[in-house]
Amino acid sequence: xxxxxxxxxxxxxxxxxxxxxxxxxxxxxxxxxxxxxxxxxxxxxxxxxxxxxxxxxxxxxxxxxxxxxxxxxxxxxxxxxxxxxxxxxxxxxxxxxxxxxxxxxxxxxxxxxxxxxxxxxxxxxxxxxxxxxxxxxxxxxxxxxxxxxxxxxxxxxxxxxxxxxxxxxxxxxxxxxxxxxxxxxxxxxxxxxxxxxxxxxxxxxxxxxxxxxxxxxxxxxxxxxxxxxxxxxxxxxxxxxxxxxxxxxxxxxxxxxxxxxxxxxxxxxxxxxxxxxxxxxxxxxxxxxxxxxxxxxxxxxxxxxxxxx
Amino acid sequence: xxxxxxxxxxxxxxxxxxxxxxxxxxxxxxxxxxxxxxxxxxxxxxxxxxxxxxxxxxxxxxxxxxxxxxxxxxxxxxxxxxxxxxxxxxxxxxxxxxxxxxxxxxxxxxxxxxxxxxxxxxxxxxxxxxxxxxxxxxxxxxxxxxxxxxxxxxxxxxxxxxxxxxxxxxxxxxxxxxxxxxxxxxxxxxxxxxxxxxxxxxxxxxxxxxxxxxxxxxxxxxxxxxxxxxxxxxxxxxxxxxxxxxxxxxxxxxxxxxxxxxxxxxxxxxxxxxxxxxxxxxxxxxxxxxxxxxxxxxxxxxxxxxxxxxxxxxxxxxxxxxxxxxxxxxxxxxxxxx
Ligand SMILES: Nc1ncnc2c1ncn2[C@@H]1O[C@H](COP(=O)(O)OP(=O)(O)O)[C@@H](O)[C@H]1O
Ligand SMILES: [Mg+2]
Numbered sequence: 343x344x345x346x347x348x349x350x351x352x353x354x355x356x357x358x359x360x361x362x363x364x365x366x367x368x369x370x371x372x373x374x375x376x377x378x379x380x381x382x383x384x385x386x387x388x389x390x391x392x393x394x395x396x397x398x399x400x401x402x403x404x405x406x407x408x409x410x411x412x413x414x415x416x417x418x419x420x421x422x423x424x425x426x427x428x429x430x431x432x433x434x435x436x437x438x439x440x441x442x443x444x445x446x447x448x449x450x451x452x453x454x455x456x457x458x459x460x461x462x463x464x465x466x467x468x469x470x471x472x473x474x475x476x477x478x479x480x481x482x483x484x485x486x487x488x489x490x491x492x493x494x495x496x497x498x499x500x501x502x503x504x505x506x507x508x509x510x511x512x513x514x515x516x517x518x519x520x521x522x523x524x525x526x527x528x529x530x531x532x533x534x535x536x537x538x539x540x541x542x543x544x545x546x547x548x549x550x551x552x553x554x555x556x557x558x559x560x561x562x563x564x565x566x567x568x569x570x571x572x573x574x575x576x577x578x579x580x581x582x583x584x585x586x587x588x589x590x591x592x593x594x595x596x597x598x599x600x601x602x603x604x605x606x607x608x609x610x611x612x613x614x615x616x617x618x619x620x621x622x623x624x625x626x627x628x629x630x631x632x633x634x635x636x637x638x639x640x641x642x643x644x645x646x647x648x649x650x651x
Numbered sequence: 652x653x654x655x656x657x658x659x660x661x662x663x664x665x666x667x668x669x670x671x672x673x674x675x676x677x678x679x680x681x682x683x684x685x686x687x688x689x690x691x692x693x694x695x696x697x698x699x700x701x702x703x704x705x706x707x708x709x710x711x712x713x714x715x716x717x718x719x720x721x722x723x724x725x726x727x728x729x730x731x732x733x734x735x736x737x738x739x740x741x742x743x744x745x746x747x748x749x750x751x752x753x754x755x756x757x758x759x760x761x762x763x764x765x766x767x768x769x770x771x772x773x774x775x776x777x778x779x780x781x782x783x784x785x786x787x788x789x790x791x792x793x794x795x796x797x798x799x800x801x802x803x804x805x806x807x808x809x810x811x812x813x814x815x816x817x818x819x820x821x822x823x824x825x826x827x828x829x830x831x832x833x834x835x836x837x838x839x840x841x842x843x844x845x846x847x848x849x850x851x852x853x854x855x856x857x858x859x860x861x862x863x864x865x866x867x868x869x870x871x872x873x874x875x876x877x878x879x880x881x882x883x884x885x886x887x888x889x890x891x892x893x894x895x896x897x898x899x900x901x902x903x904x905x906x907x908x909x910x911x912x913x914x915x916x917x918x919x920x921x922x923x924x925x926x927x928x929x930x931x932x933x934x935x936x937x938x939x940x941x942x943x944x945x946x947x948x949x950x951x952x953x954x955x956x957x958x959x960x961x962x963x964x965x966x967x968x969x970x971x972x973x974x975x976x977x978x979x980x981x982x983x984x985x986x987x988x989x
Contacts, residue, residue, distance in 0.1 A: 551712075644763060
């Protein structure tokens with residue numbers, strides 16, 4: 343198990359290098375550069391050219407990338423082109439907000455979706471199933487920003503229950519969390535449902551019933567535990583995606599998370615900021631996936647046996 | 652019979668009818684059967700695949716899958732309790748404690764994510780006031796009892812062989828010393844050599860725990876070895892029943908005779924096997940008459956038209972066949988006595 347973990351962590355190194363190269367290259371490819379953004383409006387073309395020369399932006403791609411990698415090897419993610427702030431620090435000042443939103447969203451998803459999926463599967467074809475499936479369809483197809491706006495109109499403007507923007511106090515996270523959680527919930531619900539439908543036919547549930555296990559325990563202990571692998575996979579993937587930030591939701595609710603940080607950085611062609619943020623996001627997401635894979639081993643002993651081989 | 656009273660009966664089934672109401676039609680799986688089983692006796696329930704044996708067994712636990720299964724009518728008394736009229740809580744107390752069941756396929760009948768010990772212990776904890784540790788300790792002892800080393804209680808089903816899985820299932824079923832054990836083709840999925848071992852374990856424990864048993868099988872050899880009583884099932888009905896001796900030495904029903912004719916004989920290997928011609932009738936479309944008539948070599952005109960009922964041959968022996976309305980009717984046993 344430990345050896346497996348170490349091997350997985352080592353595999354992360356080439357992935358991170360590849361991510362840095364691709365991101366650096368693509369942002370560099372985009373038309374325009376950071377100087378157009380940060381130079382004052384009245385700057386002459388000559389002034390701009392001078393600024394480029396000073397920032398080393400005129401060097402060939404290879405040279406610039408090599409310089410960046412040099413820093414990266416020392417664990418230095420560089421400084422923002424725009425405001426000269428340390429990329430690492432800026433990222434981690436935003437991360438708690440993103441984590442909070444991601445976890446709250448996942449919490450909403452799990453709280454609603456898993457029971458809903460189970461009920462849906464157990465009463466397949468009934469009105470309960472139909473309602474769950476409609477929710478699943480709506481949740482998946484409704485755009486985030488639209489749901490966010492609906493929630494704001496109803497719960498903050500009409501009812502005044504929750505603030506419509508910002509990140510102060512626990513109440514301000516409710517609406518963004520519901521917005522992020524709904525789409526996730528829909529996916530988790532559908533996964534739970536189909537996974538449970540696979541499991542409810544299994545012979546071992548009959549064995550459990552025959553020894554007198556109460557129906558609730560049959561479903562939530564014997565069946566759900568076996569249906570958990572796909573559910574955990576989907577939740578892990580969703581959480582990984584949320585770590586990159588929820589751009590629309592963050593925008594609608596003025597939530598200062600990583601998503602908008604990256605989008606703003608892209609818009610201002612702030613290459614070190616974009617590349618650094620994405621490297622860190624990739625690392626976090628990879629840890630998360632590793633955690634999910636380790637969770638598999640605890641859910642299913644047959645998988646554990648495979649890891650330790 | 653009546654003088655003994657109900658108390659000596661572990662199981663009494665009256666007029667049990669079970670249908671599966673599927674989209675393709677109504678499967679008439681069990682069509683009015685009566686069965687009784689006295690304490691410490693073993694009843695062999697015999698018949699081809701699709702005869703309704705498993706459905707009957709599931710009905711005894713009130714576990715017929717619903718939908719599509721529906722128990723249309725009948726009464727089932729297990730250990731004095733009216734199974735079909737209990738609330739769910741009471742049923743959960745009865746299952747595993749008064750009656751438990753070993754299922755046909757050991758490969759898929761254990762939960763892959765719990766250790767074997769946990770699965771045995773769960774049964775004990777459900778029915779008895781014991782701590783988790785005590786229950787687990789007893790689970791280990793039970794494993795030993797079915798011939799598996801105690802240490803292996805901590806292992807998962809995938810670490811067990813087929814024969815060991817079936818023994819573990821026997822341990823689960825017997826964990827709370829049920830009054831009645833139903834074994835649904837417990838050896839069909841196993842290698843021949845393992846079959847004998849499993850049967851031996853079952854016989855031993857049955858003796859030790861004084862459990863009554865229903866042995867479901869299509870193997871007459873197993874019936875001969877393990878059973879006191881035999882009921883032969885065909886298309887959801889019992890066509891012949893009696894003591895082992897009645898049914899084996901004084902076979903009455905042409906279907907039972909057909910079953911004997913299609914098993915190899917130990918002392919006459921050259922004897923040719925005669926399979927019963929034809930197939931079991933479509934259970935969604937049963938005729939009014941005898942369901943075996945289309946395959947029966949003694950068939951008469953009225954067999955197709957008039958419903959058959961069980962008739963008494965002697966105190967213990969009953970057969971459902973119109974031919975016995977005729978004086979001096981005998982079936983022809985093909986090769987000498989087995
Ligand atoms: N869940 C089910 N849905 C529909 N039909 C079923 C179901 N289970 C069993 N049957 C049908 O009921 C009949 C009796 O089956 P079963 O009790 O399993 O017989 P046996 O155990 O003797 O092989 C068969 O025709 C079978 O196809
Ligand atoms: Mg069967």
